[in-house]
Amino acid sequence: MNAVPKYGRIQTQQDEAATLRTLNVFAVDVIAIPSVEDLFWYVAQNVVGRLNFIDCVIYQADPSKNELTQVAALGEKNPFGRNIINPLKIQFGDGITGQVAENRKAVIVDDLLKDQNYIADTQLARSEICVPLVIGDRVVGVIDSEHPEPNAFGKAELDVLTTVAAMTSAKLELLAESDRSKRRYHEIAQSHAQLAEEVTNRKALEAKLFEARKLEAIGHLSGRFAHEFNNLLTVVSGNLEFLESDLQNPEMLECLSDAQTATARGVQLVRDLLAYSQRTRLNPVNIDVNNLAATVCENCLPMLQKGVHLETDLQDDLWQINADQKSTSSALLNLILNAHDAMPEGGNLCVSTKNVLHNLNEHRVFITDLAPGSYVRLSVKDQGVGIPNDRVPQIFDPFFTTKIIGAGPGLGLSTILGFLQQSGGTVAVETKPNYGSTFHLYFPAIEP
Numbered sequence: 001m002n003a004v005p006k007y008g009r010i011q012t013q014q015d016e017a018a019t020l021r022t023l024n025v026f027a028v029d030v031i032a033i034p035s036v037e038d039l040f041w042y043v044a045q046n047v048v049g050r051l052n053f054i055d056c057v058i059y060q061a062d063p064s065k066n067e068l069t070q071v072a073a074l075g076e077k078n079p080f081g082r083n084i085i086n087p088l089k090i091q092f093g094d095g096i097t098g099q100v101a102e103n104r105k106a107v108i109v110d111d112l113l114k115d116q117n118y119i120a121d122t123q124l125a126r127s128e129i130c131v132p133l134v135i136g137d138r139v140v141g142v143i144d145s146e147h148p149e150p151n152a153f154g155k156a157e158l159d160v161l162t163t164v165a166a167m168t169s170a171k172l173e174l175l176a177e178s179d180r181s182k183r184r185y186h187e188i189a190q191s192h193a194q195l196a197e198e199v200t201n202r203k204a205l206e207a208k209l210f211e212a213r214k215l216e217a218i219g220h221l222s223g224r225f226a227h228e229f230n231n232l233l234t235v236v237s238g239n240l241e242f243l244e245s246d247l248q249n250p251e252m253l254e255c256l257s258d259a260q261t262a263t264a265r266g267v268q269l270v271r272d273l274l275a276y277s278q279r280t281r282l283n284p285v286n287i288d289v290n291n292l293a294a295t296v297c298e299n300c301l302p303m304l305q306k307g308v309h310l311e312t313d314l315q316d317d318l319w320q321i322n323a324d325q326k327s328t329s330s331a332l333l334n335l336i337l338n339a340h341d342a343m344p345e346g347g348n349l350c351v352s353t354k355n356v357l358h359n360l361n362e363h364r365v366f367i368t369d370l371a372p373g374s375y376v377r378l379s380v381k382d383q384g385v386g387i388p389n390d391r392v393p394q395i396f397d398p399f400f401t402t403k404i405i406g407a408g409p410g411l412g413l414s415t416i417l418g419f420l421q422q423s424g425g426t427v428a429v430e431t432k433p434n435y436g437s438t439f440h441l442y443f444p445a446i447e448p
């Protein structure tokens with residue numbers, strides 16, 4: 001094995017000019033080559049193939065296994081396209097290519113018959129030239145060419161192949177760097193997305209916590225207030241009753257009657273507030289919600305203005321619930337009246353029931369968390385004005401109303417929420433401004 005032999009094939013000036021032209025074209029084309037595979041095939045077929053070499057095999061190194069694999073070729077090993085007949089794997093140190101990889105030094109063999117390292121691949125060759133592809137101090141591959149005659153390669157071939165190897169290695173380094181950048185970009189994009197999701201989840205949790213605390217605080221306050229006020233009203237109505245038995249003057253009696261009506265209204269307000277703060281004494285019984293819904297709807301019919309059509313969609317084999325009957329009826333009545341008020345121009349109002357197996361993945365917006373389980377869902381759907389999203393949490397606050405003063409104190413929904421929560425269920429809303437709203441009451445079902 002000689003490091004620099006005497007004879008070469010690139011001999012004439014025309015040869016040198018053609019070599020330069022090929023290298024120039026390579027220098028321009030290499031910029032646009034997109035991948036390692038494309039680069040190896042380009043070098044084998046368009047560079048080495050045009051430089052008077054009659055064959056070429058390029059090996060890619062796997063440094064973790066100290067192994068070379070044939071990845072691109074020209075000549076006997078490459079019958080057509082990008083195919084290699086029997087692509088060999090060679091360990092570093094084995095054969096001529098393996099030694100070049102191990103020593104990171106180019107080699108020319110003048111006569112392979114005299115070289116004990118020679119491993120014949122397809123046809124027996126007589127001379128060989130082999131240069132390593134090196135990045136820093138790592139071997140990333142080898143470019144190899146054989147010839148059927150001895151002494152086929154000289155200094156000129158060694159120079160030109162070393163230049164090709166240097167240009168190829170530089171491009172390999174660029175491709176590796178671009179791969180690393182892409183991976184880094186991908187990782188950064190991924191962690192950015194993860195962070196954004198965490199921030200969104202956190203904000204949603206904080207909003208939920210804020211709502212829960214707000215409802216708890218208002219509930220506590222209104223409960224205490226209702227309790228105290230109830231005591232005062234008991235004294236007022238007792239005294240009014242006492243006066244009534246003694247008064248004869250019709251004018252005075254009329255005044256008294258007004259006072260009694262106002263007191264009764266106050267008592268009702270106090271009851272609603274107690275229901276909201278979940279301090280109502282409930283009397284749970286087993287209820288067939290379909291029956292209850294049919295009765296409430298029938299009673300409602302006379303109250304609806306023309307243009308509002310009430311229909312029902314009640315599920316067969318509906319599970320029973322265990323809840324306070326009067327509160328359930330009045331919750332449904334309240335929802336029907338709200339739906340009715342939301343459709344001043346008229347529209348369809350649908351009361352429906354459904355057995356629901358609720359799991360935590362359900363996407364509906366629940367006013368408070370609902371434990372997984374079986375529920376009976378009683379829903380009221382309208383085609384009314386709808387509610388802007390940011391106002392949804394507010395509508396459950398006591399005394400929140402958008403109706404004209406005197407039309408209602410704004411206790412309907414807060415009372416319903418208090419009752420449902422006290423019964424182990426909750427309320428959910430789906431709404432879209434100008435399209436309508438659906439209010440769902442979820443009652444725990446008696447296990448079917």
Ligand SMILES: Nc1ncnc2c1ncn2[C@@H]1O[C@H](COP(=O)(O)OP(=O)(O)OP(=O)(O)O)[C@@H](O)[C@H]1O
Nearest residue numbers: 338339342386395401402403408409410411412413
């Ligand atoms: N189906 C609905 N469509 C549109 N808005 C609704 C609907 N139901 C309730 N709302 C809004 O929620 C507010 C609060 O409702 P809630 O039932 O608590 O009180 P109210 O109906 O105003 O008064 P009350 O029920 O005490 O007579 C309403 O004023 C209205 O703005």
Ligand SMILES: [Mg+2]
Nearest residue numbers: 334338412413
């Ligand atoms: Mg109402």
